[in-house]
Amino acid sequence: MQVTVRLLGRRLLLAIPTVGLVSLGIFAIAAASPFDPLSAHLGADFQSATQSQREAVSDAYDLDQNWFEAWLHWWGHLVTGDFGWSSTRSQPVAQVIAERLPFTLGMASAALLSAAVISVILGAVVGMRRGGLVDRSVTALAAMLAATPPFVISLLLVSVFAVSLGAFPTSGARRPGDPYTVEGILTHAVLPYIALTVSMIPWLLLTMRSAVVEAVASDAVRAARARGISGWVLLRGHVVPVSVLPTLALLGTRLPELIAGAAIVETVFGWPGLAEALVDSAVALDFPLLAALAVGSAVLVLAGSALSDAAAVWIDPRIGMRA
Template sequence: MDTLRMTISLRPQRTSAPAGSSVGGDASGSTGQRPTKRSTNGLRARAALRLLRRRVLVMIPTTILVSLGIFAVAAASPFDPLTAHLGDRYQSATQAQRDAVTQAYDLDQNWLQAWWNWWADILHGDLGWSSTKSQTVAHVISERLPFTLGMSLAALISAAAVAIVLGAVIGMRRGGLFDRACTALAAMLAATPPFVVSLVLVSVFAVGLGWLPTSGARRPGDDYSVDGLLTHGVLPYLALTVSMIPWLLLTMRSAVVDAAASDAVHAARARGIGGWTLLRGHVAPVSVLPTLALLGTRLPELIAGAAIVETVFGWPGLAQALVDSAVALDFSLLAGLGVGSTILVLIGSALSDAAAVWIDPRIGLSA
């Protein structure tokens, strides 16, 4: 009887509801109700925006410190900028000529003063003058950036698409022949430097088979054209894409294997869910997060790989300009390219993390 009386006395508390709420859990928007899809998307967007705002605040001091480091390291370089400026005339140049060149390009200026003057010019909208290219830095970057940016973005998108799709397939079929072959090939390519991949492609498709040109972005004497860019860009595009696939592929495969072994996926299988529906609805949304995070952390490698690939294939991007500016201590161009690359890496990393937060706000990225 005591137990019965307790049950009866508790029944009104269990069935009563606060004023203004709906019994049964319908989406009325009141307190205690399940959030709607629109409110969930709003929470995701706000979480991603908060992360982006924090990253912008971190980006400012990081950029300043990187620029300071670029000038300091360039000043400690053993290269003599006067040799680069005079070239073949260095040995025959008189002391007066050397002094004139030194004064014209401020080669005797302290690196800290050069760094301060560079930032002062930047704040006034002047990127400086490139002594190695005899052009403004803004013109050098605007002329070469489309080649580097187009190649890098195309390779990044292709590598991510291949890695995500192929990694999902072999991860769901772990241990099979196809999985072992792809994993072994990815491990081998991950240990292969981009310039080796580039040389192999040149040896096979350009020298051996003669299907594609070896370097440049156009034939000598021709103007740039879509056909010329596509033809000359095939090999550097393949080299850069192949160099980026392995780590993304192995990461995606590992994430899919872990997700497939989770309790949620086992419960979905028990309910009769399988195949493409299981992969799309339960495995892929969780597995893609590590791949997105890796994209942000591998952006420096993408830029370094693009510089190597451009040098091997003579692609008219920013790589050769960066090398020339470093050898000649062309502070304006070197700092512009270095700081610009840093900003691109920071922006790319922030966007990849913001995308991960938008997909799943529970991961709680804060910096």
């Protein structure tokens, strides 16, 4: 336990400058973008706007200040709890996050948990039967899915289950004009949930399968078999505890893929989550919302990586990770 706490403490110290550099990079890259933030703020009125109107908008949103000054200004407000104003949503950034975070968090958590459970179970099964028909079929299917972009999976699900069969809604989280309800959200969430889960399974499954194959060939498992241990007892007591560690480590490193996949899936299905808002803020150069979501994504990736490593150390203290 002490090793795990020390590991988390070191990761926290490393995360502070990392988050600062990520936020600095966001403002620097956005400043070098060919998009004109004034055009994004004025929208269709950009061409017809007078010089005084353009100056008024620039002053209101501090569009003329240097990007480094804008970064310092943003952090100065952030430490006081002021996340700024989102021009794309016409709402405070804190309100945008509060309204959309439950949709993204619920969808991503459910998909990640499902993908992990399916990958661990199926990877263990096919790994114990290496070279068999089931192993070859599952491995080939996983490789094919790994090469398929999430938007292709999403469009295929929409085409089959929403358009052709009419079994599920095509987009959103509620019917137009209706309030949000649990039944409506769950119904609309089925297809994006499946798309996001399927997009995360292949690498986790293949990692688990490889770890099981390696564990089965180890001296410890051979010795257990020599003592008459086999079947479920062998898998549960000797193979899975060792094989699940690489999968846990991969969960932390694949969080950026989860965020990118969520952005694509939410855009295709019109899911009202943060990933969709992140894409819109990047296109429209909505700096306060873009910076808040980008920094939040970085924090999520760092936290996920630290927690996955801490879980691995907790399961097997012999690992002894130091960073």
